[in-house]
Amino acid sequence: MKVSIKVNGKQYEADIEPRLLLVHFLRDQLNMTGTKVGCDTSQCGSCTVHLDGKALKSCTYLAVMADGSSVTTIEGLGGSGLHPMQESFWEKHGLQCGFCTPGMIMATTAYLQHHPQPTEEDIRQHLEGNICRCTGYQNIVAAVKSAAEKMAGGD
Amino acid sequence: MTTRIFGSGIKRREDPRLITGRATYSDDIRLPGMLHMVVVRSELAHARLVKVDTSRAAALPGVVAVFTGHDVAMNTPCAWLIPDSGLKVPPHPVLATDRVRYVGDGIAIVLAETRYLAEDAAGAIHVEYEELPAVVNPEEATRDGAPQLFDDVPHNIAFRWIMNPNPEGLKQAFDSADLVIKERIVQQRLLPTAMEPRACAAQWNAGTQELTIWVTSQNPHIHRFILSGMTGVPEHKLRIIAPEVGGGFGSKIPVYPDEALAGWAAMQLNRPVRWSETRSENYITTIHGRDHVEYVEMALKNDGTVLALKGTVYAGMGAYISTAGPGIPTILHGLMYSGAYNIAHVYCESIGALTNTTPTDAYRGAGRPEATFLVERLMEKAANALNMDPVAFRRKNLLPKFENHTVATGLIYDSGDYEPALQKALAAVDYDSFRREQAAAREQGRYLGIGVTTYTEICGLGPSQVAGAIGFQGGLWESAIIRVSPAGKVQALMGISPHGQGEETTFAQLISEELGFPVEDIEIVHGDTNMTPMGWGTYGSRTTPVAGAALVKAARKMKEKAKAMAAHLLEAAVEDIDYDDGKFFVKGSPDKFKSIQEITLMATLAWSLPPGMDPGMEESQFYDPPNFVYPFGTHIAIVEVDPQTGQVTLKRYVAVDDCGPQINPLIVSGQIHGGIVQGVAQALFEGVVYDDHGQLLTGSMMDYTLPRADMFPTFELDHTVTPSPHHPIGIKGVGETGTIASTPTVYNAVMDALRPFNLDDIPMPLTPARVWAAIHGHSNGH
Numbered sequence: 020m021k022v023s024i025k026v027n028g029k030q031y032e033a034d035i036e037p038r039l040l041l042v043h044f045l046r047d048q049l050n051m052t053g054t055k056v057g058c059d060t061s062q063c064g065s066c067t068v069h070l071d072g073k074a075l076k077s078c079t080y081l082a083v084m085a086d087g088s089s090v091t092t093i094e095g096l097g098g099s100g101l102h103p104m105q106e107s108f109w110e111k112h113g114l115q116c117g118f119c120t121p122g123m124i125m126a127t128t129a130y131l132q133h134h135p136q137p138t139e140e141d142i143r144q145h146l147e148g149n150i151c152r153c154t155g156y157q158n159i160v161a162a163v164k165s166a167a168e169k170m171a172g173g174d
Numbered sequence: 175m176t177t178r179i180f181g182s183g184i185k186r187r188e189d190p191r192l193i194t195g196r197a198t199y200s201d202d203i204r205l206p207g208m209l210h211m212v213v214v215r216s217e218l219a220h221a222r223l224v225k226v227d228t229s230r231a232a233a234l235p236g237v238v239a240v241f242t243g244h245d246v247a248m249n250t251p252c253a254w255l256i257p258d259s260g261l262k263v264p265p266h267p268v269l270a271t272d273r274v275r276y277v278g279d280g281i282a283i284v285l286a287e288t289r290y291l292a293e294d295a296a297g298a299i300h301v302e303y304e305e306l307p308a309v310v311n312p313e314e315a316t317r318d319g320a321p322q323l324f325d326d327v328p329h330n331i332a333f334r335w336i337m338n339p340n341p342e343g344l345k346q347a348f349d350s351a352d353l354v355i356k357e358r359i360v361q362q363r364l365l366p367t368a369m370e371p372r373a374c375a376a377q378w379n380a381g382t383q384e385l386t387i388w389v390t391s392q393n394p395h396i397h398r399f400i401l402s403g404m405t406g407v408p409e410h411k412l413r414i415i416a417p418e419v420g421g422g423f424g425s426k427i428p429v430y431p432d433e434a435l436a437g438w439a440a441m442q443l444n445r446p447v448r449w450s451e452t453r454s455e456n457y458i459t460t461i462h463g464r465d466h467v468e469y470v471e472m473a474l475k476n477d478g479t480v481l482a483l484k485g486t487v488y489a490g491m492g493a494y495i496s497t498a499g500p501g502i503p504t505i506l507h508g509l510m511y512s513g514a515y516n517i518a519h520v521y522c523e524s525i526g527a528l529t530n531t532t533p534t535d536a537y538r539g540a541g542r543p544e545a546t547f548l549v550e551r552l553m554e555k556a557a558n559a560l561n562m563d564p565v566a567f568r569r570k571n572l573l574p575k576f577e578n579h580t581v582a583t584g585l586i587y588d589s590g591d592y593e594p595a596l597q598k599a600l601a602a603v604d605y606d607s608f609r610r611e612q613a614a615a616r617e618q619g620r621y622l623g624i625g626v627t628t629y630t631e632i633c634g635l636g637p638s639q640v641a642g643a644i645g646f647q648g649g650l651w652e653s654a655i656i657r658v659s660p661a662g663k664v665q666a667l668m669g670i671s672p673h674g675q676g677e678e679t680t681f682a683q684l685i686s687e688e689l690g691f692p693v694e695d696i697e698i699v700h701g702d703t704n705m706t707p708m709g710w711g712t713y714g715s716r717t718t719p720v721a722g723a724a725l726v727k728a729a730r731k732m733k734e735k736a737k738a739m740a741a742h743l744l745e746a747a748v749e750d751i752d753y754d755d756g757k758f759f760v761k762g763s764p765d766k767f768k769s770i771q772e773i774t775l776m777a778t779l780a781w782s783l784p785p786g787m788d789p790g791m792e793e794s795q796f797y798d799p800p801n802f803v804y805p806f807g808t809h810i811a812i813v814e815v816d817p818q819t820g821q822v823t824l825k826r827y828v829a830v831d832d833c834g835p836q837i838n839p840l841i842v843s844g845q846i847h848g849g850i851v852q853g854v855a856q857a858l859f860e861g862v863v864y865d866d867h868g869q870l871l872t873g874s875m876m877d878y879t880l881p882r883a884d885m886f887p888t889f890e891l892d893h894t895v896t897p898s899p900h901h902p903i904g905i906k907g908v909g910e911t912g913t914i915a916s917t918p919t920v921y922n923a924v925m926d927a928l929r930p931f932n933l934d935d936i937p938m939p940l941t942p943a944r945v946w947a948a949i950h951g952h953s954n955g956h
Contacts (some may be wrong), residue, residue, distance in 0.1 A: 054199075
């Protein structure tokens with residue numbers, strides 16, 4: 020099937036199998052390997068991208084369903100610099116092996132759009148769709164809190 | 175003196191590529207003409223293979239090749255051959271030919287142009303089985319009449335290891351005891367679950383006859399060592415690259431059939447091959463951890479003196495013996511039976527049982543969490559039996575401050591000062607007022623509990639002479655080469671390869687501290703066997719203690735050379751040269767200095783060198799540690815149990831750890847946070863379940879409870895600093911302490927909360943269902 024999908028601001032036309040998952044379209048056809056696959060049951064959230072501005076687990080979404088849509092991946096999040104969330108993950112040591120990190124950053128940036136001033140408890144609850152095995156979450160929570168403060172200050 | 179870079183919590187230097195999606199993990203390798211490999215795996219836990227029909231698969235479009243065990247004859251070896259244990263290592267072919275022994279055992283591989291086509295073809299392979307009875311429990315596997323996995327391994331006993339340093343003393347201790355506490359402990363199986371599933375990419379160069387394998391490895395040099403033997407490609411023609419590695423926790427130590435098969439297939443087909451496991455595949459084929467059934471006893475005097483401790487362990491090894499499998503329930507377990515206490519007599523018998531399950535191997539802590547759990551559980555039960563406060567009871571038996579103390583198992587603990595950490599932790603929770611609060615809460619029908627663990631652990635593995643004596647088929651030294659370019663930019667080539675622990679930062683801090691190069695000018699090169707000197711890998715909390723020591727010693731060698739060069743340039747005697755923060759100068763004249771960069775340039779140009787000096791600025795150092803290191807500390811958990819639902823809430827968690835001087839406190843705290851969560855998860859959430867036929871019922875993240883952010887409070891961390899006396903900079907490991915200490919801490923806290931119910935021990939994990947059933951007098955179904 021022919022699809023036209025905008026990824027990180029650039030339009031891509033492709034002829035793909037209907038069964039191709041969005042995450043494999045990104046990783047294997049566009050060679051954008053920043054988006055990760057950590058499970059096969061939509062639990063871990065490593066594959067989270069933004070589809071038309073909303074967080075989406077790209078491992079359980081067919082690429083053909085994204086036809087006509089705009090996708091942002093971790094590679095396109097910060098533009099030419101770093102997004103405040105990326106900065107905060109760095110500053111607060113919110114990552115170790117880094118594998119869950121793209122998904123964490125994509126999920127939490129989308130979250131802050133609608134919840135600009137979350138409490139620590141809010142953040143912990145929201146992170147239920149993303150699994151990290153290294154950090155014990157504490158510094159991820161701190162990073163999200165810090166990013167929220169930065170983003171509020173910047174408005 | 176400027177602010178020291180050692181001890182500074184600087185941001186990690188590896189992070190920019192990780193937070194922008196520009197890091198390259200094994201499954202991100204893209205090579206022209208790359209084929210995808212899929213492994214067809216056994217659906218049954220124990221069966222004879224009657225027929226494997228690959229004809230339909232081979233005929234599918236896009237399929238390049240299908241191979242079975244009749245095409246490839248490679249065996250996956252074991253590399254930890256415990257002496258005097260009667261160890262039997264049955265052959266573990268990379269693909270089964272006649273019999274499968276666990277769900278996940280490889281049967282065939284398919285190579286196709288795309289991932290999807292390879293999976294289609296795998297599904298078209300028809301396997302005919304003749305099912306055999308299976309056994310999954312390690313204790314049951316050793317009984318008469320249990321299904322046998324291998325004809326030449328009677329009773330499925332792969333080894334029987336006995337640690338009995340003083341049989342007479344042990345007997346006397348138990349004979350003279352006022353009280354003996356006995357318990358059966360089940361250390362449930364766990365899934366390591368590194369977020370990155372295993373993956374590899376292989377490329378054969380027919381011209382140079384070189385094979386390159388990118389693989390998710392904690393120890394690329396061990397991978398080269400073993401894969402060379404498996405594939406027949408000599409080591410100088412085999413290049414192993416561990417690129418970015420997305421967590422390991424022990425599960426990426428072993429060499430698995432899959433990476434050998436990918437390399438072999440790349441050679442057969444003369445095309446690059448990639449393979450990555452799905453998460454479900456990870457859960458059935460990547461090693462599991464723990465899986466002990468333990469019978470343990472502690473002998474006591476009525477005054478609270480612990481006399482002796484003994485344990486008999488049935489350790490599930492899975493269907494085949496994994497790379498380091500036999501070392502986990504033996505050496506890394508039994509030798510820690512006296513914990514942080516003065517226990518004069520210890521005994522451990524460890525029986526390695528083969529079962530129709532996924533092989534087990536090192537999982538974070540590897541043997542030491544199991545030992546610490548049984549010691550701490552028995553301490554708690556003993557205190558309760560004697561009506562003593564558990565903290566007072568521990569204090570009575572805790573080792574007093576020491577250096578180089580020999581314990582009952584024969585280990586020489588390097589240093590310890592346990593009381594200050596205990597005091598700090600008790601003060602943080604205000605232990606005495608908590609006990610009052612607990613009593614008051616019980617009056618209101620609320621069940622609060624506290625668990626206090628005073629632990630120590632063995633890590634920083636270890637002297638190579640010991641490695642040889644305990645049957646480890648390798649050395650345990652490390653190496654570093656510091657190489658400075660003419661312009662003063664530094665590459666440190668390391669034999670180890672971290673995978674999230676942050677040594678690209680902490681090692682740069684070590685070099686900067688010793689030589690004054692700014693950290694921005696230092697690159698830590700690791701993971702590629704063609705670029706790095708030999709090393710034995712990241713596990714056993716050894717990377718910083720062992721490889722860090724190699725690096726510091728290399729840097730100090732370089733400093734001596736730089737001093738001699740500075741003396742030459744300043745026309746002074748070497749003895750008169752002083753150093754501060756990258757500058758060398760004549761004592762008393764700090765303004766007339768030569769920077770490390772200037773010195774490097776002049777040493778590299780070599781236009782004028784002092785007599786006897788060789789050109790260049792490069793130093794190499796091997797380091798074999800004289801002893802292990804023994805970090806320690808006190809962890810305290812406060813929990814509340816809801817008797818109506820069985821729900822356990824972790825309300826507070828305090829960790830006071832001592833890993834010696836901290837190079838980067840930010841990174842140390844991250845290691846501890848992550849470790850605590852993994853250990854707490856064993857106590858409360860995680861547990862593998864097999865059915866009687868050997869089917870893994872917890873085969874996906876939907877069925878296996880992984881810890882999530884909302885299950886935890888904010889941890890409260892503190893530390894003490896007791897340097898290791900034998901280490902160049904006194905540091906100890908910290909990668910596993912959190913996991914080792916937290917399981918018994920939380921478990922004991924829950925059982926403390928439940929003391930009014932006078933319950934027998936509840937098997938882990940302490941799920942609401944199990945806790946509720948115990949409170950309400952129902953069977954735990956265990």
